Amino acid sequence: MTNNQLIQLINAIENADSSERLLKAVEALADARLEAGIPTLITVLGYNNPGAAVAAVDGLVQLGEAAILPLLNLLDEYNYGARAWAIRALAGIGDPRGLETLLKAAETDFALSVRRAAAKGLGNLQWIKMAEEEIQPAQKRVFNTLVLTCQDPEWVVRYAAVVGLQNLATAVAKTQSDLFLQIISHFEEILNGEVDVAVSTRIQLGLAQLAQISLTPF
Amino acid sequence: MQSGIEQNIEAEYGKSESLTIEEAIANLQGEDRGLRYYAAWWLGKFRVNIPEAITALIAALDDEEDKTPDGGYPLRRNAAVALGKLGDISAVPGLIRCLDCADFYVREKAAESLGMLGISLKANPALRVSIPKLMELLEGGLAQAQPIPGCPHLAQPYGAVMEGLGSLGAKEAIPLIEPFLDHPTELVQYSAARAMYQLTQNPKYGDRLITALSGDKLQLRRAALADLGAIGYVPAADAIAQTLAENSLKIISLKGLLEYQVKNSSSDSPLLSEAAIHIMTLMDDLL
Numbered sequence: 001m002t003n004n005q006l007i008q009l010i011n012a013i014e015n016a017d018s019s020e021r022l023l024k025a026v027e028a029l030a031d032a033r034l035e036a037g038i039p040t041l042i043t044v045l046g047y048n049n050p051g052a053a054v055a056a057v058d059g060l061v062q063l064g065e066a067a068i069l070p071l072l073n074l075l076d077e078y079n080y081g082a083r084a085w086a087i088r089a090l091a092g093i094g095d096p097r098g099l100e101t102l103l104k105a106a107e108t109d110f111a112l113s114v115r116r117a118a119a120k121g122l123g124n125l126q127w128i129k130m131a132e133e134e135i136q137p138a139q140k141r142v143f144n145t146l147v148l149t150c151q152d153p154e155w156v157v158r159y160a161a162v163v164g165l166q167n168l169a170t171a172v173a174k175t176q177s178d179l180f181l182q183i184i185s186h187f188e189e190i191l192n193g194e195v196d197v198a199v200s201t202r203i204q205l206g207l208a209q210l211a212q213i214s215l216t217p218f
Numbered sequence: 219m220q221s222g223i224e225q226n227i228e229a230e231y232g233k234s235e236s237l238t239i240e241e242a243i244a245n246l247q248g249e250d251r252g253l254r255y256y257a258a259w260w261l262g263k264f265r266v267n268i269p270e271a272i273t274a275l276i277a278a279l280d281d282e283e284d285k286t287p288d289g290g291y292p293l294r295r296n297a298a299v300a301l302g303k304l305g306d307i308s309a310v311p312g313l314i315r316c317l318d319c320a321d322f323y324v325r326e327k328a329a330e331s332l333g334m335l336g337i338s339l340k341a342n343p344a345l346r347v348s349i350p351k352l353m354e355l356l357e358g359g360l361a362q363a364q365p366i367p368g369c370p371h372l373a374q375p376y377g378a379v380m381e382g383l384g385s386l387g388a389k390e391a392i393p394l395i396e397p398f399l400d401h402p403t404e405l406v407q408y409s410a411a412r413a414m415y416q417l418t419q420n421p422k423y424g425d426r427l428i429t430a431l432s433g434d435k436l437q438l439r440r441a442a443l444a445d446l447g448a449i450g451y452v453p454a455a456d457a458i459a460q461t462l463a464e465n466s467l468k469i470i471s472l473k474g475l476l477e478y479q480v481k482n483s484s485s486d487s488p489l490l491s492e493a494a495i496h497i498m499t500l501m502d503d504l505l
Contacts, residue, residue, distance in 0.1 A: 019436075023462075050436075051462040113466055120505040156469055160505045198473045198501075201480050205490055205498055 006032075010040050023051045030059025038063060038070045045089075046082035053085045061092035068095045075101065080111035087114050091121020096130040099138060103145050106161075112154040119149045119160035123167030136176065142168055143179060147186060155196040162187070162199065166206040173213050184210055239266050246274045251284045255293055262300025272306045279312040294324045302331025305338035310348055317351050325355070326375030333382030349388045355379045356394040363401060376401070377409035381448075384413030392417055404430070404438050412445040424451035431461040439463050447471035450478020452493055459500040472501045 009029040016022035026044050029037045037059075044056040060067040067089065075086050087105050090098035098121070105118035122142045127135050146168065149161035169183040187207050194200040237245070237260055245257035258278055261271045278297035285291060298316055301309040309331070316328035332348045339345055355374045363376055380398060383391040395417070398410035408430055415423035430442035431454070439461050446454045447470055458471050476497045483491050 050464045054462075116505050120502070155473075156466075156505075159501070163502050163505060197477045197480055201476060201489070201494060202498055202501075205495060208490060 006034055006036055009034075009037065013040060013044065019049055019051060022047070022049060023055060026052045026055040026059070030055050030062065033059070033062055035063065035066045038067050039074065041067075042070060042074045042086065045085035046079050048081055053081075057085055057089045057092065060089040064093050065095055068093060068097050072098065072101060080109075080114060083109070084111060084113040084117055087117040087121065091117055091124060094121070094124045094126040096125050096127065096138065099125065099142075103141065106145050106149050106164075112152075112157055115149065115152060115154070115157045116160035119146060119157060119164045120167075121164070122146060123164030123171075125171075127171060139168065139172055139176065139179060143183070150186070150190055155199050158194070158196070158199045159202050162202050162206055166210060169206075169210050170213060180210075180213075239268070239271070242266065243270050243274055246271075246278060251293070254278070254281075255284065255296055258293055258296035258300050262296075262303040265303060267304045267306065272301070272304060272308060275301050275304070276309055276312045279316055289320055291319065291321045291324050294319065294321065295327045298324060298327035298331050302327075302334035305335060307335070307339055307342055307344050310335065310345060314348050314351050317348075317355060322371050322375065326371075326378045329355070329375050329378035329382045333378070333385035336382065336385035336387070345386055346388075349383065349386055349391065352379050352383050352386075353388070353391050353394055356391070356398075359394070359397050360401060363398070363406070365402065372403075372406070377406050380406075380409045380413040384416035384449075387417065389417050399426075404433070405441055408438075408441055408445050412449055415449050415451065421451075421453065424449065424454060427451065428454045428457045431457045436463060440467055443467050443471040447474025450474050450482075452479055452497070455493075455497050455500055459504065465504040469501055469504050472497055472504075476501070 009025070009032060012025035013022065013029060016025050026041070029040060041056040041059050044052050047053065060071065071086050071090055075083060083105075087102065090101060102118045102121050102125075105114050106122060107115075109115050109118065122145065125138075125142070127139065130138060143165070146161045146165045150158055150165070152158050152161065165183050165186065169180050172179045184207065187203050187210075191200060191203045191207075194203060237257065242257040242260050245253040246261065248254060258275060260266075261275060275297045278293050279301075281291060281293045281297070284293040294316065298313060301313060313328045313332050313335075316324050319325055319328070329352060332345070332352065336345055356376065356379060363372055363374070365372060376398060380391075380395050383395065392414070395410050395413050399407055399414070401407050401410065408427060411423045411426040414420070415427075424446070427442050427446050427449075428451075431439055431446075433439055433442070440463055443458060443461065443463060444467070446458060452475050455472060455475055458468055458475070461468065476494060479491060479494045479497060480489065483489065483494070
């Protein structure tokens with residue numbers, strides 16, 4: 001792939017005159033998997049075009065680690081739509097360098113779409129990429145944040161927190177059985193107070209799936 | 219489209235405007251039109267389901283003071299929306315009266331709210347008194363319901379009326395609703411399909427809404443998502459997850475399916491049916 005081709009791909013995005021053309025152009029740039037295309041893919045997150053944003057997030061997630069620092073640096077503080085997509089990309093990549101951003105977003109962001117993406121992403125972090133001595137304290141912080149997020153006023157954020165906690169439990173089943181059991185008892189505790197049918201059904205699914213893990217010997 | 223009203227109001231008044239329940243009820247009966255208008259919306263938004271609020275909102279359905287130059291009744295519209303959310307049967311006579319209001323949007327909001335009351339007060343036979351009046355608005359069928367040149371809306375709020383009848387379980391309205399499947403406007407067709415599904419449980423009407431998810435226009439896909447969520451049409455799950463629209467709307471639509479599935483799975487089958495687990499897996503991916 002030459003520099004010229006990259007410029008053509010970027011031009012196609014900038015000159016797209018319909019959402020269908022924009023989607024095709026973003027998909028083409030995403031498929032090219034060029035690190036130099038990362039800033040453009042991030043810009044697309046702010047276009048308020050869900051189809052194009054999905055394609056850009058997919059592209060950024062495929063590029064993985066290389067996209068982390070640009071995403072953290074270019075995170076748009078003022079456009080919550082763009083921020084939600086950027087958090088979703090960070091969550092999809094699962095690089096622990098996104099940890100602080102995801103913790104803060106899950107706890108304090110005013111946009112529920114951002115809180116929900118962050119809550120899910122916290123459960124998907126690739127712990128293996130973290131220095132060994134940092135892993136357990138970080139997992140404990142994720143647990144504490146997701147316990148808080150389980151009390152969010154928005155049902156979908158609570159739902160995402162349950163998904164995040166279940167994934168965290170799965171990740172720590174072999175290394176931290178105490179945290180694993182803590183998550184199960186937290187699910188049992190919040191199940192009683194949950195008023196939303198979708199969230200309580202999701203908690204029950206989490207309990208059922210975690211029960212299968214706990215049956216296999218550590 | 220109640221979400222439209224909410225967006226307008228939030229843009230107009232900002233999120234900073236916070237009220238106590240007492241203030242909202244006082245404002246609703248006060249002198250300031252702007253505050254009255256906002257208070258009516260606020261009481262519905264925060265589900266202030268207390269007798270004082272209901273009484274004041276019902277009174278606001280007959281407001282004559284807040285009137286736009288073209289004959290609209292902004293306060294009545296907001297009061298009608300709020301009463302739909304509060305789920306109190308005593309609002310029914312006032313809402314039925316609103317179906318005769320000269321303002322199209324008051325009729326539309328009243329029909330929507332009667333439908334919402336139908337959902338929240340399912341078994342209440344007192345709701346059925348609204349059915350004949352709603353059916354009246356469909357009279358004249360497609361011939362009366364053609365688009366009016368230069369007018370932003372049809373002669374009646376057909377979509378809201380059919381959705382209301384569907385939610386109220388008004389099987390006697392089926393012959394009136396069915397012709398609207400061929401209405402020139404897609405949104406009206408969807409409302410007809412949604413109501414027909416609710417009244418007949420025939421999958422062909424649900425499938426019609428699935429087809430709508432692959433349409434060209436985002437606005438129409440969004441409408442089909444809302445309709446499928448409202449009727450809880452479980453076979454639509456994968457099509458919902460795949461359509462090009464905001465994840466938030468897809469999640470809400472799937473939530474409708476999940477709730478329907480959970481509430482309607484027979485008591486001897488496990489709560490976590492295969493269909494419910496499948497819907498949740500799709501929701502997880504969209505978070």
